[in-house]
Amino acid sequence: MTAQRLSKSRFVAGKQCHKLLWWKVHEPLAVELQPDKVLQDRFDQGAQVGALARERFPGGVLIDLPHDAVAERVEATRAAIDAGAPAIFEASFVADNTFVAVDVLLREPGGAGWRLIEVKSASSQKEEHLLDVAVQAHVLGLCDVNVVAMEVMHLSKDFRNPDRGELFERADVTAQVRELLPSVHPELEAQLAMLGGALPDVPVGLHCHEPRDCPFMERCWPQEPDHIRRLYNVGPKKCREYMVKGVHRIGDIPPKQKLSDAAKRQIRAMREGLVVEPGLREALEPFDVTLGFLDFETIQRAIPVWPGTAPWEQSAAQFSYHESNGDGAYGHVEFLAEGAEDARPLLAERMIEATSGAERVVTYSAFEKTRIRGLQVSVPSLRAELEELEGKLIDLLPVLRDHVYHPEFHGSFSLKFVLTPLVPELTYSDLVIVDGLVASVEIARLLFVAQKIPIEERARVRQDLLNYCERDTWAMVKLLERMRQLAGGWRPRPDLKLI
Ligand code: SF4
Numbered sequence: 330m331t332a333q334r335l336s337k338s339r340f341v342a343g344k345q346c347h348k349l350l351w352w353k354v355h356e357p358l359a360v361e362l363q364p365d366k367v368l369q370d371r372f373d374q375g376a377q378v379g380a381l382a383r384e385r386f387p388g389g390v391l392i393d394l395p396h397d398a399v400a401e402r403v404e405a406t407r408a409a410i411d412a413g414a415p416a417i418f419e420a421s422f423v424a425d426n427t428f429v430a431v432d433v434l435l436r437e438p439g440g441a442g443w444r445l446i447e448v449k450s451a452s453s454q455k456e457e458h459l460l461d462v463a464v465q466a467h468v469l470g471l472c473d474v475n476v477v478a479m480e481v482m483h484l485s486k487d488f489r490n491p492d493r494g495e496l497f498e499r500a501d502v503t504a505q506v507r508e509l510l511p512s513v514h515p516e517l518e519a520q521l522a523m524l525g526g527a528l529p530d531v532p533v534g535l536h537c538h539e540p541r542d543c544p545f546m547e548r549c550w551p552q553e554p555d556h557i558r559r560l561y562n563v564g565p566k567k568c569r570e571y572m573v574k575g576v577h578r579i580g581d582i583p584p585k586q587k588l589s590d591a592a593k594r595q596i597r598a599m600r601e602g603l604v605v606e607p608g609l610r611e612a613l614e615p616f617d618v619t620l621g622f623l624d625f626e627t628i629q630r631a632i633p634v635w636p637g638t639a640p641w642e643q644s645a646a647q648f649s650y651h652e653s654n655g656d657g658a659y660g661h662v663e664f665l666a667e668g669a670e671d672a673r674p675l676l677a678e679r680m681i682e683a684t685s686g687a688e689r690v691v692t693y694s695a696f697e698k699t700r701i702r703g704l705q706v707s708v709p710s711l712r713a714e715l716e717e718l719e720g721k722l723i724d725l726l727p728v729l730r731d732h733v734y735h736p737e738f739h740g741s742f743s744l745k746f747v748l749t750p751l752v753p754e755l756t757y758s759d760l761v762i763v764d765g766l767v768a769s770v771e772i773a774r775l776l777f778v779a780q781k782i783p784i785e786e787r788a789r790v791r792q793d794l795l796n797y798c799e800r801d802t803w804a805m806v807k808l809l810e811r812m813r814q815l816a817g818g819w820r821p822r823p824d825l826k827l828i
């Protein structure tokens with residue numbers, strides 16, 4: 330096996346898990362490692378943030394060479410240092426079998442050394458960023474670059490489009506990184522030694538989620554539907570606690586263990602099949618009015634695009650709305666933003682018009698309420714109408730969570746998980762877009778880089794988005810129908826338009 334070279338991203342992956350690093354190095358074409366649309370969009374947004382960060386350092390020199398041209402990059406960096414560049418972007422160094430490219434290497438005044446700046450598209454400085462900086466500082470130290478200060482430069486939560494406040498904040502992390510430095514070389518050595526051997530045997534644990542979910546979860550974690558990780562609302566920490574105590578299956582949970590009612594219902598359903606609590610009928614009574622069903626899709630950009638928005642703020646860009654016509658049929662209204670212009674005023678107007686006849690408007694989770702509150706701020710001319718709409722909202726999710734459990738929910742009450750077990754004729758499997766994150770990326774692509782997408786593809790993606798959002802509201806219609814059946818004894822009010 331040839332000796333491997335590490336890098337900043339490999340080091341960070343190896344700090345999370347040696348097995349993850351082994352796969353990254355020895356199986357780079359693994360399907361789990363291929364960036365999907367959402368990850369690719371993250372990379373693209375990161376690149377956009379990096380370019381804007383560079384504009385803050387006039388006179389800086391970019392080492393603009395292919396990433397694998399390591400020797401040339403190192404040489405160009407040395408030349409920029411020798412030429413007196415005030416800042417070097419992607420400054421490249423190799424030492425300890427490790428290649429690093431520093432986002433911004435800033436010359437301190439008076440020849441006092443260098444400031445190493447790591448640029449992040451996150452809107453706060455996080456613990457995990459320290460490792461990135463530490464491995465760079467370690468390599469630069471071995472290359473005799475006098476790093477006197479270290480920073481993480483990240484997006485500011487206080488910035489508002491188009492130009493209110495500073496887009497970036499800079500956090501000095503010198504002291505924290507210095508504490509980490511002695512551990513970098515031993516870890517690099519351990520990683521290199523591990524890479525020279527066979528796939529290491531690393532048990533699953535909390536590290537599979539921290540600092541981010543590992544792409545190899547499906548390979549490593551048991552897939553059984555009764556594994557403890559499928560317990561409702563268990564979370565990584567509690568899951569680990571169970572596993573440390575030897576509780577690997579939901580059926581192994583000791584009878585005296587404190588659990589939420591939904592988790593208890595899950596355990597019962599795994600023994601007995603579908604569970605429906607007797608209170609379901611009463612819980613559904615507030616839905617016995619003329620109902621509409623509303624769902625949003627949003628955009629979420631690192632560099633905010635619409636007036637008044639902050640980095641990574643979610644903004645409604647699409648809605649689907651179903652409402653009964655009173656004769657068993659349903660009317661459907663939909664909206665999807667077009668072009669880069671702020672779509673929220675028109676979206677709000679269309680939504681208010683569409684929902685005006687409903688007594689209550691059903692959502693699934695509090696997501697729509699949060700977006701409507703956001704619209705009250707961003708479209709102040711319609712604030713009163715949007716507040717009225719907010720007052721009509723009624724959330725179906727807590728009713729389901731508190732009264733129904735089907736063993737095939739697998740511990741989740743997400744619409745995607747509960748729909749088919751309860752409404753078998755309805756799935757998302759015939760759709761091209763099946764998740765909100767992909768929808769968000771596709772909407773942003775249509776709105777902001779449409780000119781790069783062929784016209785036919787634009788029309789197709791638009792239709793895929795409309796189909797996806799429509800399915801969400803239709804799923805709510807059918808889910809409520811099914812819940813009423815399960816509740817038993819429900820009869821529509823004679824004057825009721827719905828169902
Ligand atoms: S799933 Fe966990 S154990 Fe498996 S490679 Fe990822 S982090 Fe390591």
